[in-house]
Amino acid sequence: MATIAKFEPETTREELALVRSYLLLTFIHKVFERDCRTIGKSGLFKMPQLYMELISVGAKKTALMLQEVNRELASQNISITTIRQDQRGVEAEYKCRGYVGEMKIDWQSFRKEMTLRMRAYLGLAGEYSILARDEMKTQLAVSL
Template structure:
């Protein structure tokens, strides 16, 4: 048997991060709807971004099942979020620091909102990202 490799670690990292991003989109939609006079265009954009993130999370869950990876516990600690998971029979853990979560979530959110994230080098290699996902037509 083999312990978790980089692909499995990327999947677990994204599995932990994406629900946080979905919560942020939902929270922001609530704020926008109550504080702006014309919230509809902004809410449409947030809903499209949340839909894309939900699709990615579904794909990540499918890939985790295919590879035999299961996150069985997540805990919020003082320094970050600890995820405990099983990969091919081995128990493993990952700690995502809050500073890293905030920075990576901001990049993810930009991508889902259709913004250019090319300035963030090797981002696609660190997270389960489909090239071109979330980008507009003709980019």
């Protein structure tokens, strides 16, 4: 399985899903913000404001969802204490109602879910992707 989580029996699947969503939304939001800045500064686009607007919509959706996940984490007494990334993937340590847990997600799984979510946030979820057959080969440059 792509996600490895060590947790106390008291940690539920829903709580783990919140931790995973927090990680994904945090990375996605940073990618959207970075891409928007890059487009604005590149000078390569004839009408960069259009592309920046599209990406900004995704960033705003992501920010709102991240706020909601943060509220839900707080209401369930869950805090993310550490986030690390290396060549293998993303790792987070968290506290859930006093118990310490760890979640590891390999890059392949993380990138795939990021791509699916980013397409949805940009309104492309139902659109045919010309890159669909190449998605497994595509590497996202992701860093916090």
